[in-house]
Amino acid sequence: MKQIKDLEIIDLDAEMPEDKPIPEDDSWEKEEPDEEELDDEEHPDLMDILTGKVGHILFALIILVFLGLIVYKFFTWGTTVKSDYDPNNISDDYEIEVLDYIPPHTNETGIVGVDDGKTTIVAFGNAPFSDDRDSENSLASLIEQKTGATVINCSVADSYLATVGETIQSTDDLMDLFNFYWLATLACLDNEKIYIRDENETNTLPAEAFETVEKIKAIDWSTVDVITVMYDGSDYLDGRECYDASNLTNIRTTYGNLCAGIELFQQTYPYIRIIVMSPTYAYGINEEGEYISSDIQIYNEFPLSTYAGMMERGSYLHSVTYLDHIYGTVHEDNASQYLIDHIHLNEQGRDAVAERFKYALEYYD
Numbered sequence: 001m002k003q004i005k006d007l008e009i010i011d012l013d014a015e016m017p018e019d020k021p022i023p024e025d026d027s028w029e030k031e032e033p034d035e036e037e038l039d040d041e042e043h044p045d046l047m048d049i050l051t052g053k054v055g056h057i058l059f060a061l062i063i064l065v066f067l068g069l070i071v072y073k074f075f076t077w078g079t080t081v082k083s084d085y086d087p088n089n090i091s092d093d094y095e096i097e098v099l100d101y102i103p104p105h106t107n108e109t110g111i112v113g114v115d116d117g118k119t120t121i122v123a124f125g126n127a128p129f130s131d132d133r134d135s136e137n138s139l140a141s142l143i144e145q146k147t148g149a150t151v152i153n154c155s156v157a158d159s160y161l162a163t164v165g166e167t168i169q170s171t172d173d174l175m176d177l178f179n180f181y182w183l184a185t186l187a188c189l190d191n192e193k194i195y196i197r198d199e200n201e202t203n204t205l206p207a208e209a210f211e212t213v214e215k216i217k218a219i220d221w222s223t224v225d226v227i228t229v230m231y232d233g234s235d236y237l238d239g240r241e242c243y244d245a246s247n248l249t250n251i252r253t254t255y256g257n258l259c260a261g262i263e264l265f266q267q268t269y270p271y272i273r274i275i276v277m278s279p280t281y282a283y284g285i286n287e288e289g290e291y292i293s294s295d296i297q298i299y300n301e302f303p304l305s306t307y308a309g310m311m312e313r314g315s316y317l318h319s320v321t322y323l324d325h326i327y328g329t330v331h332e333d334n335a336s337q338y339l340i341d342h343i344h345l346n347e348q349g350r351d352a353v354a355e356r357f358k359y360a361l362e363y364y365d
Contacts, residue, residue: 096327096328096331097327098324098327098328099309099312099322099324099327099328100322100323100324100328100360101312101315101316101321101322102321102322102360102363102364103319103320103321104364105273105321106319107270107271108270109270109271111270111271112271113221113222113223113224113225113269113271113272114220114222114223116223118148118149118150119147119148119149119150119225119226119361120149120150120152120223120224120225120226121143121149121150121151121152121224121225121226121227121228122151122152122154122219122224122226122227122228123139123140123143123151123152123153123154123155123227123228123229123230124154124155124180124183124227124228124229124230124261125155125159125180125228125229125230125231125232126155126156126157126158126159126160126231126232126234127155127157127158127232127234127343127344127345128155128230128231128232128277128280128345128350128353129153129155129230130153130155130156130157130206130208131157131344131345131350133153133155133208137347137350137351138153138350139230139345139350139353139354140153142350142351142354143354143357143358145354146354146355146357146358147357147358147361147362149225149226149361152215152219153215154183154212154215154216155208155212156175156178156206156208156209156212157206157208158175158206158234159175159178159179159206159231160175160179160231160234160235160238160240161179161180161231161235161240161254161257161258162179162235162240162241162251162252162253162254162256162257163176163179163181163182163251163252163257164176164252165252166250166251166252168182168194174197174201174202174204174205175205177194177195177209178205178209178212179251179257180229180231180257180258180261181251181257181260181261181264182194182251183212183213183216183261184260184261184264184265185264186213186216186217187216187219187221187265187268188264188265188267188268188269189264189268192217195210195213221268221269221272224269224272225272225273226272226273226274226275226361227265227272227273227274227275228274228275228276228277228357229258229261229274229275229276229277230276230277230278230279230353231254231279232279232280232282232343232344233279233280233281233282233294233304233307233343234343235254235307236279236282236294236299236302236303236304236307237282237284237285237299237343238299239299239300240252240253240254240300241253241254241300242254242255242300242301242302242306242307242310243255243256243310244256249263254307254310254311255310255311255313255314258276258311258314259314259317259318262274262276262314262315262318262320263318266318273320273321274318274320274321275320275321275322275323275357275360275361276311276314276315276320276321276322276323277322277323277325277353277357278308278311278312278322278323278324278325278326279304279307279308279325279326280325280326280329280330280335280338280339280345280349280353281294281304281325281326281330281331281332281335281339282294282304282335282339282342282343283297283335283339283342283343284296284297284298284299284304284342285297285342291342293332294332295332304326305326308324308325308326312324321360323356323357323360325353325356328356329352329353329356330345330349330352330353337349338352
């Protein structure tokens, strides 16, 4: 006989558990995804694009463009492109900076010269002043005509600004006697003994060489108002030294000789105004004997423009007037109008220099 499993008897009178209260907020409702999650699903990021189908298409396009550039360069390599440059069209649409320096002449020593009611100028140099020296069209005569001043011409033809020897005793080149510095020692220190020479030694010197010495000895320097110095490009053409950085008054250089002479005059006659004039433009001469730009042809380290630039520098440092002829008067663009050869001025060139001198002389009048 089968036994019947005992049934659990439920006590209906027993206390039932209280129902769980329904929360007052909406936490019982189904949680909805936020907007950022929806945006992420609707707008996949860059990595998803690049790794997906769209990324493959973009990569293929980049490859095609790159290959296209390679093919283009291959077929156009070395192809000549027409230039708009016309070598025959010389433009005048540029400005040249003229390096004039014209400070007012001041005399801190209080020493003054004799005011004799006229202007007296003493000129040192070579060809610009010595060419046609007795002519009414010489540079000295033209300055006199334009300014009313008296010009004592102490230039010497074929002389140079820089010397060959460091001292008179150390050189056999007697033309060293007639450069600016040694003539300054004659004017300032009465250095006559170096000019006492045997007649046989002086036969080859220019005729005016010792005439200039006598002129300088006869000058009453108390009546001199202006000293002017102008040498042409002969030092450049002869390959003489431009300057010595270790000795700024080395008279074997154009810069040092000029500065040494200026200092000597300033110490001895501080009341005299000094006007330094640069060389006018000169052509260089190449091995074939042809004229060539002096900015291209180099004889000793520097072009002619550097020689002029150092003269400007020396003038500035010594507070004396500097007239820039190489850019402001006779320059490369107009040299053919003012030169009779590669270096010497014609009458028109001397007139242009005289006019510029007048401009500087009367600058503060």
